[in-house]
Amino acid sequence: MHRDDTIPAGFCQCGCGQRPRNRKAAYVRGHRPWRQISPDDYTVDGDTGCWNWQRSLNANGYGRISRTTGSRLAHRVAYEQFVAPVPEGMVLDHLCGNPRCVNPEHLEAVTRAVNSQRGRHAKLTPEDVAEIRSLFATMTSVAIARRFNVDRSTIHEIKTGRSWR
Ligand SMILES: [Zn+2]
Ligand SMILES: [Zn+2]
Structure with missing residues (x-):
């Protein structure tokens, strides 16, 4: 895992400048980079x-x-x-x-x-829609909308099956 030595201890190692709430944590929750x-x-x-x-x-x-x-x-x-x-x-x-x-x-x-x-592609790709459907069990519509940079109504339409069949 890449950790930048120039970021002082106590600050999120992603470089965002925030401090993790848990002082022993290296990253703010959700900021840990993927491999x-x-x-x-x-x-x-x-x-x-x-x-x-x-x-x-x-x-x-x-x-x-x-x-x-x-x-x-x-x-x-x-x-x-x-x-x-x-x-x-x-x-x-x-x-x-x-x-x-x-x-x-x-x-x-x-x-x-x-x-x-x-x-x-359409606005969301079919793989986006498949991924969104798989996220309903574990994430809120708001969080999913934020992740895909679409508005919540789009997520709602996918959830209710009104479009993207
Ligand atoms: Zn960060
Ligand atoms: Zn290529």
Whole structure:
């Protein structure tokens, strides 16, 4: 686990500048980073340059990283690791169209509007919707809405099955 030595003890080691409520904790709750992606996790396709994820995939073919508190999409973790945090309200578009690919150069952070204009996905991708459905058991609609940067009514529609069938 990466811990930056320049962050003084007593402050959250993610660099946010906050202090964990539990003084012995290294991170504010929810700030502990997900594990880093290593070259063991993917193989490089010599033709396309895609980094094909070799660990578990979700039902829609996207790579995933799991731990006890949930799972994250591998390409999002890769983008955050090699490029930058995905800006608030932006989604990652696979320019190569290969959901298994975690090559950050094949990912572009775009607004949801641009993403749907490109026609590759609806506002939420099918894998987003599947992930959201799996989160209802353990997370509130508000927390899920925040995680996916959509409003609560969208989450509610998924929950009640009014759309996204
Ligand atoms: Zn933090
Ligand atoms: Zn690719």
